[in-house]
Amino acid sequence: MEVAAQLNYKPNRFARGLVTGRSNMIGLIVSDVRNPYFAEVARGVEDAAYAAGFDVVLCNSDLDSAKQMRYFNSLTEKRVEGIIMNSATGLTRAEQAYIAGSGVPIVLLSHPVRGMVFSTVTIDNRRGGALAAGCLLAAGHRHMVYFTGPKQHPGFSTRVDGFVKAVRSFGRGAQVTVTHGAQSLEGGYEMAMELLRHPGKITAIATANDTTAFGVMKAAAQLGVKVPEDISIVGFDDVEIAALVHPPLTTVRQPKYEIGSSAVDILLHLFSGKVRAPKHRVLGVELMERLSVQAPSSTSAAFRRKTATPK
Amino acid sequence: MEVAAQLNYKPNRFARGLVTGRSNMIGLIVSDVRNPYFAEVARGVEDAAYAAGFDVVLCNSDLDSAKQMRYFNSLTEKRVEGIIMNSATGLTRAEQAYIAGSGVPIVLLSHPVRGMVFSTVTIDNRRGGALAAGCLLAAGHRHMVYFTGPKQHPGFSTRVDGFVKAVRSFGRGAQVTVTHGAQSLEGGYEMAMELLRHPGKITAIATANDTTAFGVMKAAAQLGVKVPEDISIVGFDDVEIAALVHPPLTTVRQPKYEIGSSAVDILLHLFSGKVRAPKHRVLGVELMERLSVQAPSSTSAAFRRKTATPK
DNA sequence: CTGAAAGCGCTAACAG
DNA sequence: CTGTTAGCGCTTTCAG
Numbered sequence: 001m002e003v004a005a006q007l008n009y010k011p012n013r014f015a016r017g018l019v020t021g022r023s024n025m026i027g028l029i030v031s032d033v034r035n036p037y038f039a040e041v042a043r044g045v046e047d048a049a050y051a052a053g054f055d056v057v058l059c060n061s062d063l064d065s066a067k068q069m070r071y072f073n074s075l076t077e078k079r080v081e082g083i084i085m086n087s088a089t090g091l092t093r094a095e096q097a098y099i100a101g102s103g104v105p106i107v108l109l110s111h112p113v114r115g116m117v118f119s120t121v122t123i124d125n126r127r128g129g130a131l132a133a134g135c136l137l138a139a140g141h142r143h144m145v146y147f148t149g150p151k152q153h154p155g156f157s158t159r160v161d162g163f164v165k166a167v168r169s170f171g172r173g174a175q176v177t178v179t180h181g182a183q184s185l186e187g188g189y190e191m192a193m194e195l196l197r198h199p200g201k202i203t204a205i206a207t208a209n210d211t212t213a214f215g216v217m218k219a220a221a222q223l224g225v226k227v228p229e230d231i232s233i234v235g236f237d238d239v240e241i242a243a244l245v246h247p248p249l250t251t252v253r254q255p256k257y258e259i260g261s262s263a264v265d266i267l268l269h270l271f272s273g274k275v276r277a278p279k280h281r282v283l284g285v286e287l288m289e290r291l292s293v294q295a296p297s298s299t300s301a302a303f304r305r306k307t308a309t310p311k
Numbered sequence: 312m313e314v315a316a317q318l319n320y321k322p323n324r325f326a327r328g329l330v331t332g333r334s335n336m337i338g339l340i341v342s343d344v345r346n347p348y349f350a351e352v353a354r355g356v357e358d359a360a361y362a363a364g365f366d367v368v369l370c371n372s373d374l375d376s377a378k379q380m381r382y383f384n385s386l387t388e389k390r391v392e393g394i395i396m397n398s399a400t401g402l403t404r405a406e407q408a409y410i411a412g413s414g415v416p417i418v419l420l421s422h423p424v425r426g427m428v429f430s431t432v433t434i435d436n437r438r439g440g441a442l443a444a445g446c447l448l449a450a451g452h453r454h455m456v457y458f459t460g461p462k463q464h465p466g467f468s469t470r471v472d473g474f475v476k477a478v479r480s481f482g483r484g485a486q487v488t489v490t491h492g493a494q495s496l497e498g499g500y501e502m503a504m505e506l507l508r509h510p511g512k513i514t515a516i517a518t519a520n521d522t523t524a525f526g527v528m529k530a531a532a533q534l535g536v537k538v539p540e541d542i543s544i545v546g547f548d549d550v551e552i553a554a555l556v557h558p559p560l561t562t563v564r565q566p567k568y569e570i571g572s573s574a575v576d577i578l579l580h581l582f583s584g585k586v587r588a589p590k591h592r593v594l595g596v597e598l599m600e601r602l603s604v605q606a607p608s609s610t611s612a613a614f615r616r617k618t619a620t621p622k
Numbered sequence: 623c624t625g626a627a628a629g630c631g632c633t634a635a636c637a638g
Numbered sequence: 639c640t641g642t643t644a645g646c647g648c649t650t651t652c653a654g
Contacts, residue, residue, distance in 0.1 A: 008412070008413070010384070010387055010388050011388055011631085011632075012329070012388070012390065012630085012631050012632065013388045013389045013390065013632095014325045014326075014328040014329040014334075014390060014630085014631075014632085015325075015329055015630070015631035015632035015633085015646090016631080016632055016633070017325040017632090017646095018323070018325040018326055018329055018630090018631080018632070018633090018645090018646045018647065018648085019631090019632060019633045019634075019645080019646050020632090020633070020634095020646090021646085023325075024385075024389075025368070025389070028369075032354065033344060033350050033353050033354055033357070034347070034350045034351055034354050034551075036345070036347065036350070039344050039345045039347070039350045040345055042344050042369065043343065043344055043345050043371060046344070046369060046370070046371050047371070050370075050371075050378075055368050055370070055382075055385055055386070055389065056368065056369055057336070057366050057367065057368050057369075058339075058353065058357060058367055058368075058369040059357070059361075059366070060354060060357050060358070060361075067361075071366075073321070074335075074366055075366070076321055077321050077322055077323070077324045078324045078335075078336070078366065079323065079324065079325060101319070102319070185551065214552065214555050217555065218554075218555060240345075240496065241525065241552050241555075241556070243529075244525050244528065244529060244552075244556055245552070245555055245556055245557065246556065246557020246558075247557075322647085322648075323646085323647050323648065324648095325646080325647075325648085326630090326646070326647035326648035326649085327647080327648050327649075328630095328648090329629095329630045329631065329632085329646090329647080329648070329649095330629075330630050330647090330648055330649045330650075331630090331648085331649070331650095332630085
């Protein structure tokens, strides 16, 4: 042992893996780790994996199915013992079946997929959407827009649905329009630039994530539209800096770090038991009321007049 | 081939690795991927690695040397072909030598370490510090504080040095105090809470990274200290949301994504050649003037009076 | 050019 | 309980 240490001996994990079949690695496929939401999830994954003696291989899919499949294959060839993916909704049914049939335990960070043996860690998206709607409704908004992801990636559908249903149920005739676009700063910026030029009766915007909301705020600032006086904004995620932007963003908090660590817990459970039955875990959400939501009222009318004036 | 595909055959990378000695993996050790700076670097690493057919194993060290060494050993046992580390300054000389002597190509995302065969990708920290100082000096500040990292981790020393030297050279007697603390939102918050209660003649704060600056802004907001009227702030990094906080943060931009991708380029170069000579690359910085810096003047005096009043 | 065989560095099973 | 050996699934070399 002493001489081994002196000789700088390192056990070769290839050789060990070849015989044991174990790699002590798990894969994590997210769309983009630059999104603070995924960074936080990644950290939760990393810490839990580290504690259990696993390393994590990070992959950024950009929601591109070709990339995601290439990563999946690379990970399985490397015999990762489990894979955490933020979503499988961008994949075809055949691709999903291919992944599900690979035998590698999978945990999705989104809703379960019908007929596929994926475990999941989700938040209560319906309630999250409803929370955002309730907050806007309570402030007195009657005409709202919801900015969600592209049509092909219905990852936020329950979130949108919770919002829309809540407005229908408790809105006493209030209106929502759903707009599809990229879930990123640029996406929010573009959707908002489009909307805020001809806002009509719109007094509030809800977004499916905070980063998109920041894009909206950027567009608003650029157009001289005041938040929350002219337009109210509710985000989703409660990213660290949501509390620091101006005005502090009212948003729905989801436990990002716990989502990551729970996903690893499920994987660990799947490893230990011989049962391959998928597990599902849903975590709670919470409304963080800050300063980006306000009653619409007269100010908003002034805003409408202002933006209606042609330059 | 057809039948192989039908049988769902996956080549076993353990077996291949055992004979070729190659893993097609590289390791990335950062202090915390939740820091948007590292998230961006990680993405640069990931993209370049993906393009070259490598996967990346992500490790969060929290600047803790025990963790960092455990990660290093785990990575080398797994025969990663190269390791990118944000810093080796938290390690003892012996630990550094151990890593350098392991034979695994290493790229540091900080300044070179004397006598160690580490490649590096750095930015021109001295110039970055000077840029921040110049901006404050130009606005007329005479009494400044620089918030840098803990004393044990002199990772930002050149940055601080560039700042201090620039003030000495061009400040015509202007003063700088250097304060050490955690480089995080909390760290900035705590250092600022401490300082802003008794600011004395201080009219400006410079930080070694943006996240710390956000902590300062949080403390300022909480204490009713106005930015930039009462106190000016310059950050470092130019993280995406620096432009979105209120007020938009004046900061020194460093090319984060390129730092990551350059580190991979160096690794790739090291793999191909039989030469093990370390390579060094230094990237440029740029001052992003936004709205968090203003001339001190009379407003600042009012601020001093205000905060001097005991509650 | 095609096919057989040695061997990479471990673990696990089995013999002594 | 200690010591020996087969074999994990590939790549590479060497023989045919």
